[in-house]
Amino acid sequence: MKESLEQLEQYGIEVILGRDKRLKARILRVVLHGLSFIYRGLVWLRLKLYRERVLHEANLGCMVISIGNLSVGGTGKTPVVESFARALKDAGRNVVVLSRGYKSRGGKTKKKRRRVDPEDAIPFADDPPPRIVSDGKNVLLSSLESGDEPFMLAKNLRDIPVVVDKNRIKGGVHAIRDFAADTLILDDGLQYLKLAHRIDIVLVDRNAPFGNEYMLPRGTLREPPCNIARASYVLITKCTGTPGENDELIKRIRKYNPDVEIIECTHRPQYLYNVVTGETEPLELLKDKYVAAMSGIAVPESFENGLRRLGANIGTVARFADHHWFDEREIQDFIDVAIDCDMDMLLTTEKDAVRFPKLERTDIPIYYLRIEIDILSGEETWEECVRRICSPKPAKPVMREFA
Secondary structure, eight states: OHHHHHHHHHHHHHHHTTOOOSHHHHHHHHHHHHHHHHHHHHHHHHHHHHHTTSSOOBBOSSEEEEEEESBSSOSOHHHHHHHHHHHHHHTTOOEEEEEOOTTOOSOOOOOOOOOOOTTTSOTTTTSOOOEEEEOSSSBOSOHHHHOHHHHHHHHHOTTSOEEEOSOHHHHHHHHHHHHOOSEEEEETOTTOTTBOOSEEEEEEETTSTTTTSOBTTTSSBSSOGGGGGGOSEEEEESOOOOTTTTHHHHHHHHHHOTTOEEEEEEEEEEEEEETTTOOEEOGGGGTTOEEEEEEOSSOHHHHHHHHHHTTOEEEEEEEOOTTOOOOHHHHHHHHHHHHHTTOSEEEEEHHHHTTSOOOSOOSSOEEEEEEEEEEEEOHHHHHHHHHHHHSSOOOOOOOBOOO
């Protein structure tokens, strides 16, 4: 069943990105293009209903920051969430990261819609509690239970709680009550309008700024490019540092949002981490090595090209659907291929590594590439954003308008 769904997902990607040139795919693209107009209209209507106060967002009485994007996947969001959470924590905020736990297997939560007066009741007391991936001291759930990105954040942000629930309002209530949070970061939260945001940070991948320019389901855009007008800050990710490389993109962003603050950053490799032994190695280890690259991410080319820039020769590649959960057989089969091709090592991404089963031993070294963001332009804007959030000292949160 899992394999069939992933094959369908991969076929859909081939269709919407225009890689499949067959007549059937071309007809399907026409149908999807028509559906995109309906989807775009629904997005516009939903935003208007919130803007006109027909629908009301919850206000938890604390700083809420969303970090998200207009397109589906591939912008390098997780390292940005990690860096931003750490910067706020270092500046004195009580930070909790809220995630929906995409493709996690921790069970479904009951949906209840009710208004609660915090004076005489505990909000969501009758609902299943959120899943606490980390309490700020220990990682409490596996990647399977929490989702790959929340688990990765919990593992790297040891002193910051990470909470998973599709209902971010409920997650926020628990974060305030149980962890004394004064700052909530919504991971992939731009489209989560039920909870009021104070600041919206929107990520744009310079390699594909607005996906293939089509709305879902014909393309990869959740919202039209003009909706970048909602952003408080824009981070252009995966830059190379080449002077003027983003000039045209910045002009387009400014057309939609003339006053937005723009930060340019790169996702810089830090070191190699052995997924079996836990040992780290310098990036120089890749120089002139023949490697097998294995990934299940939205843009595998970005990972593979990064290895090449570090001096590696990619001999064989295995690509899986985004967020694919690997089993031992799949990994062992690829190890066998790598050995047959006389590869020196197997490389994967950190996000993929947390979806690996426990490996007792392998016949070839397996590493993931640790990535962190590096600000190339707009560092003063980044620091100003942190200061803006951290000063003045926040008052104790007062929760209102639960729905």
